[in-house]
Amino acid sequence: xxxxxxxxxxxxxxxxxxxxxxxxxxxxxxxxxxxxxxxxxxxxxxxxxxxxxxxxxxxxxxxxxxxxxxxxxxxxxxxxxxxxxxxxxxxxxxxxxxxxxxxxxxxxxxxxxxxxxxxxxxxxxxxxxxxxxxxxxxxxxxxxxxxxxxxxxxxxxxxxxxxxxxxxxxxxxxxxxxxxxxxxxxxxxxxxxxxxxxxxxxxxxxxxxxxxxxxxxxxxxxxxxxxxxxxxxxxxxxxxxxxxxxxxxxxxxxxxxxxxxxxxxxxxxxxxxxxxxxxxxxxxxxxxxxxxxxxxxxxxxxxxxxxxxxxxxxxxxxxxxxxxxxxxxxxxxxxxxxxxxxxxxxxxxxxxxxxxxxxxxxxxxxxxxxxxxxxxxxxxxxxxxxxxxxxxxxxxxxxxxxxxxxxxxxxxxxxxxxxxxxxxxxxxxxxxxxxxxxxxxxxxxxxxxxxxxxxxxxxxxxxxxxxx
Numbered sequence: 001x002x003x004x005x006x007x008x009x010x011x012x013x014x015x016x017x018x019x020x021x022x023x024x025x026x027x028x029x030x031x032x033x034x035x036x037x038x039x040x041x042x043x044x045x046x047x048x049x050x051x052x053x054x055x056x057x058x059x060x061x062x063x064x065x066x067x068x069x070x071x072x073x074x075x076x077x078x079x080x081x082x083x084x085x086x087x088x089x090x091x092x093x094x095x096x097x098x099x100x101x102x103x104x105x106x107x108x109x110x111x112x113x114x115x116x117x118x119x120x121x122x123x124x125x126x127x128x129x130x131x132x133x134x135x136x137x138x139x140x141x142x143x144x145x146x147x148x149x150x151x152x153x154x155x156x157x158x159x160x161x162x163x164x165x166x167x168x169x170x171x172x173x174x175x176x177x178x179x180x181x182x183x184x185x186x187x188x189x190x191x192x193x194x195x196x197x198x199x200x201x202x203x204x205x206x207x208x209x210x211x212x213x214x215x216x217x218x219x220x221x222x223x224x225x226x227x228x229x230x231x232x233x234x235x236x237x238x239x240x241x242x243x244x245x246x247x248x249x250x251x252x253x254x255x256x257x258x259x260x261x262x263x264x265x266x267x268x269x270x271x272x273x274x275x276x277x278x279x280x281x282x283x284x285x286x287x288x289x290x291x292x293x294x295x296x297x298x299x300x301x302x303x304x305x306x307x308x309x310x311x312x313x314x315x316x317x318x319x320x321x322x323x324x325x326x327x328x329x330x331x332x333x334x335x336x337x338x339x340x341x342x343x344x345x346x347x348x349x350x351x352x353x354x355x356x357x358x359x360x361x362x363x364x365x366x367x368x369x370x371x372x373x374x375x376x377x378x379x380x381x382x383x384x385x386x387x388x389x390x391x392x393x394x395x396x397x398x399x400x401x402x403x404x405x406x407x408x409x410x411x412x413x414x415x416x417x418x419x420x421x422x423x424x425x426x427x428x429x430x431x432x433x434x435x436x437x438x439x440x441x442x443x444x445x446x447x448x449x450x451x452x453x454x455x456x457x458x459x460x461x462x463x464x465x466x467x468x
Contacts, residue, residue, distance in 0.1 A: 001028050001115060004048035004078075006066060008035045008059060012168055014177055014232070015084065016054050017156035019111055025154070026112055032161045035066065044074055050115065054084035057361055060093065067098035079118070081130075083107050088197065089190060089363045094131045094138055101132045105143030105198055106180075108153055113144075146202030150180065151212045155219055162224065167459070172452040173228040174220045179207035182234040184263075187300040187365035188327070188358065191234075205238070210245045217254040228281075228450040229258035236260035237271050247274035257281040259323075259449065264303050264311035272318045282351060282449055283315055287324040289333070290340035298330060300365065305344065312348035321351035321449075326409065329402035330358045331369045338398075338405060345413040352445040353413035357406050401426045407434040410441050 003023055005016045020030045033043045043051075051070050055063040060082075067080050083103035087093050094102045101123065103110055110129025117124035125132050129144030147153055162169030181204045185192040195204055220226035237243050237260075259282040260275070267285075275283065285308075289295045292305050315322045324345055328338050345353045360367040396402065404426040405412075412422050425434070447457045 001049045001118070002046065003028050003030045003050045003052065003115070004033055004043055004046060005030065005052050005054070006033045006035065006039075006043070006063075006070075007054060008062060010034060010036075010165070010168060011171070012158060012161060012175055013054060014156075014175065015107065016052075017158055017161065018153055019052075019107055020160060021154050021156045022108060022112055023115065024160075026116070028115065030160060032164060034165055035062075040069065040073065043070070047074065048078045050079045050081065052111075053080075053082045055082055055086040056084060057086045057089065058359070060086045064093070064096050064098060067096070071098045079123070081114075083111070085190065087131075089193060091131050091140070094133055099133065101130050103129055104131065105129055105201070106146055107144075108147050110144040143198055143201050146198060146204070146206070148203045148206060150206050150208040155212075155216045158224070169224060170456075172450040172456055173230050174224070174226045175230045175232055176213070176216060176220075177232050178213045178236070179205070179233055179238070181205040183238065184235075185300060187298065187369070188361075190361065190364055192365070193363045207239060207242055210242065210249050213246070214249050214253050217250070217256065221254065221256055227256055229254075229256060231258055231260040233261060235263050235266065237262050237266055237275075240271065243271055243274050247278040250278040255279065259284060261285065262311070264307040267311050267314060269314055269318075272314050272320065276318050276320060280320055282321045282323055284323040284325060284354070285311060287341070287344065288327050289330065289337070290342070290344035291333075291337045294330070294333070294337060298332060298366075298369065308344065309348060312350070323352045323354055324348075324350045326353060326355040327358045328355060328406050328409070329396055329399060331360070331366070331396075333358075333396075333398075333402075335398050335401055335405075338402065342409065342412055346416050350413065352449075353410045355406055355409040357403065400430060403430050404428065404434055407438040410445070411437075 005020060007013060007016065016032070020032070023030050031046060031048075033039050033046075051067070051074075053063045053067060063082065063086075067082070070080055071077050079100045080098055081101045081103060082093065082099055087102035088104045091102055091104055093099065101114070103114075107129065110127065114123050114127045114130055117127055122134055123130070123132060125134055125139035126141060128141050130141055132139045132141070158169070182189070182191045183205060198204060217226070217229055220229070257279050260280060261284045262271075264285050264287075267283075286301070286303075287308055288299055288301060290305075295301050295303065312322060326341055326345065328341070358366070360370040405422070408418070408422045408425065412418050443457050446452065447454070
């Protein structure tokens with residue numbers, strides 16, 4: 001079958017890449033279509049039999065609009081399916097007239113089975129992992145079993161995506177994950193809800209073998225000239241033995257720098273030294289809020305200020321640069337508390353202070369805190385912005401100030417003497433100039449981290465500016 005994956009991000013997305021590889025091994029023809037100028041004409045010429053959208057909450061209105069176009073413009077109309085976080089948590093999206101089916105949970109077992117079942121009457125309505133609409137009836141199946149041995153999932157070759165979109169293939173970094181699942185239940189994250197959805201479907205916390213991970217890095221290095229790896233795992237250091245083995249094999253076989261995420265209360269001297277040996281250039285960790293009590297009660301994150309400072313000291317002693325994750329505009333937060341977040345960052349002096357505007361994604365405990373009723377919390381899904389960096393739907397008397405402070409957050413952390421000026425700027429209406437300043441600072445950080453050329457940074461900005 002001719003299968004099309006449609007995405008609106010100009011980056012490699014791990015899930016669709018893996019599914020592409022699995023489907024090609026089953027004999028299907030697969031192509032990616034990114035929503036840029038002329039993409040509809042290319043998709044129409046391809047005449048797909050199946051069109052797949054992977055969507056996060058916030059992206060879904062645009063994806064559903066594209067799905068409606070697919071149904072109306074392509075003849076014969078293809079089967080349209082949606083997977084990813086949004087249909088997993090909000091399966092009622094199946095009621096949209098453009099969708100024929102949704103995939104809930106992981107798709108490695110579900111999607112090949114779904115396509116294999118298609119005949120003249122459509123797909124088998126009892127395919128695990130899918131809710132399927134046929135003749136006005138919706139067949140609701142449970143999620144498919146989890147892939148417990150992640151080494152059984154092939155290393156995606158990426159060639160189809162990079163061939164049609166060479167810009168992505170030439171990005172100065174490659175993204176990877178080494179495992180799935182997170183042991184924590186922070187209030188702003190879907191993790192606690194996903195555990196419930198996938199309960200009984202297999203082991204939730206899983207990790208690829210070190211050899212399998214390093215094999216992929218070597219493949220990316222030798223095939224595409226990768227010179228920097230961005231490991232996107234929620235927490236890279238959950239397994240001490242794995243990290244020590246990774247340090248040995250990565251330093252021996254891969255030998256290219258990388259960045260990864262850690263949790264401040266799990267990093268110690270031994271783990272830091274292992275990361276140094278492997279060639280880690282930047283470590284990222286969640287600071288989130290500078291108010292410790294607020295962090296515990298509202299964010300359900302038990303890390304302390306002492307943990308944060310100790311982690312920063314260990315990283316600095318081992319000469320590892322570090323980036324913090326921060327949020328502004330949380331429910332119950334005021335401008336004084338936001339400045340505590342700025343000042344804790346100023347004290348530990350990160351390489352870069354990454355910041356987002358808090359988003360109460362429906363289904364999270366944070367959304368419940370922002371809504372007066374459960375129904376209101378659920379209804380927020382259609383109003384969540386696509387980007388974390390433009391605005392927030394959290395009602396707040398300081399909302400405008402938070403939006404503006406976000407644009408100057410990293411600068412203010414690095415240059416505390418800017419505080420009087422920033423204090424005046426955040427009182428102004430939000431504007432495109434503030435956003436341009438934020439993007440320029442972030443672009444310079446990315447240039448430094450991945451050691452990209454000016455030409456590459458400018459080309460990345462022109463392509464990715466809407467995402468950041």
